[in-house]
C-alpha cells in the first residue's frame with residue numbers, strides 16, 4: 001500500500017477539521033434559530049464536551065433541515081478516523097487510491113469516482 005505524502009495528509013486533515021468546525025457552527029445556529037428556547041436550554045447545559053452532546057442530540061432528532069450537514073459531519077468524522085488508521089485516500093470498496101483531484105474537491109470522500117458512480121447507479125435503480 002502506498003502511503004500518502006505526510007504533508008499532503010496534514011493539509012487534508014487541517015481542511016477537514018476546518019470544515020467540521022464550520023459545519024458545527026452552522027448546525028448549532030440552525031438549531032438555535034429553528035427550534036426555540038427548549039433547545040437553547042438544552043444546549044446551555046451541555047457546554048462541556050459540546051460536540052459529543054450535540055451529536056447525541058442530533059442522533060435522537062431528525063431535522064430535515066440539517067440532515068445533509070449531519071451526513072457530511074459523519075463523513076468527515078470517518079475520514080479523520082481513516083487518517084488515524086492510515087487508510088485515508090484509498091477507496092473503501094475497491095481499495096484503489098482515490099484520485100488526488102477528487103480528494104482535493106471533497107477530502108471527506110471514502111470512494112473512488114468509479115465506485116461512487118456505481119453506488120449512485122445502484123441507489124437510483126433500486127428506488128426507495
Ligand SMILES: [Zn+2]
Nearest residue numbers: 091094112115
Ligand atoms: Zn473504488
